[in-house]
Amino acid sequence: MTHDTPLILPSLLAADWSKVAAEVKRAEEVGVQWLHLDVMDGAFVDNISFGPQMVQTVRKCTDMYLDVHLMIHRPDHFLERFLHAGADNITIHVEARYDTSVIETLRRIRAAGKHAGIALHPDTPFEAAIPYAHEIDLLLVMTVVPGFGGQPFMEKQTMPKLAAARDYRDAHGLKYHLEVDGGIYTNTAPIAKANGANLFVCGTSFYGPADTPQAMAELTACVA
Numbered sequence: 389m390t391h392d393t394p395l396i397l398p399s400l401l402a403a404d405w406s407k408v409a410a411e412v413k414r415a416e417e418v419g420v421q422w423l424h425l426d427v428m429d430g431a432f433v434d435n436i437s438f439g440p441q442m443v444q445t446v447r448k449c450t451d452m453y454l455d456v457h458l459m460i461h462r463p464d465h466f467l468e469r470f471l472h473a474g475a476d477n478i479t480i481h482v483e484a485r486y487d488t489s490v491i492e493t494l495r496r497i498r499a500a501g502k503h504a505g506i507a508l509h510p511d512t513p514f515e516a517a518i519p520y521a522h523e524i525d526l527l528l529v530m531t532v533v534p535g536f537g538g539q540p541f542m543e544k545q546t547m548p549k550l551a552a553a554r555d556y557r558d559a560h561g562l563k564y565h566l567e568v569d570g571g572i573y574t575n576t577a578p579i580a581k582a583n584g585a586n587l588f589v590c591g592t593s594f595y596g597p598a599d600t601p602q603a604m605a606e607l608t609a610c611v612a
């Protein structure tokens with residue numbers, strides 16, 4: 389799949405965790421290819437979600453591509469656990485603390501045969517990702533302050549950065565996907581697409597509506 393292919397990625401954070409397997413199937417049944425899993429440690433972000441055990445649980449339920457977003461400090465310390473749990477892509481934050489380094493962590497992910505991503509907090513400029521641009525498969529531009537679902541899309545703070553990430557990629561012959569996460573609905577996803585995004589993480593907009601086929605159809609259509 390190239391960086392021109394638009395995909396809707398439901399975020400499991402917004403699902404009903406009392407029936408995780410059914411919520412995973414709910415996504416699979418409407419044609420989702422990539423599922424997004426938000427790992428939060430209560431230190432890097434002001435919330436705690438789940439860890440590798442949930443990733444492993446989801447892995448047992450599906451063959452969908454698992455896109456794991458680590459909102460944690462010391463992602464390098466925990467890396468092997470997420471790799472073994474069945475992650476297909478692991479995205480780490482440039483702003484996190486590392487025992488080793490961002491670059492070494494990205495290389496370890498790729499050496500394990502998986503895809504590697506970098507994430508940027510809304511306050512972090514695109515320039516912070518440039519040293520890693522040749523080492524990533526995906527750049528995640530957070531469109532809300534990481535930690536919680538249901539927040540409004542930060543258009544002014546994040547769209548120029550997204551466009552800069554697209555322009556840099558295209559000018560340097562790179563291939564990384566551009567992912568947006570937070571406040572993505574049918575009215576905001578097209579704005580992100582116009583600025584270069586092809587991966588759209590949808591929490592509330594996917595798992596909120598009772599009519600999942602309709603939600604998926606509308607989200608897919610608005611970025612087609």
Ligand SMILES: O=C(CO)[C@@H](O)[C@H](O)COP(=O)(O)O
Nearest residue numbers: 534535537538570571591592
């Ligand atoms: O990573 C995060 C929040 O930190 C996101 O994945 C949210 O889960 C997106 O939720 P919505 O804004 O789509 O409700």
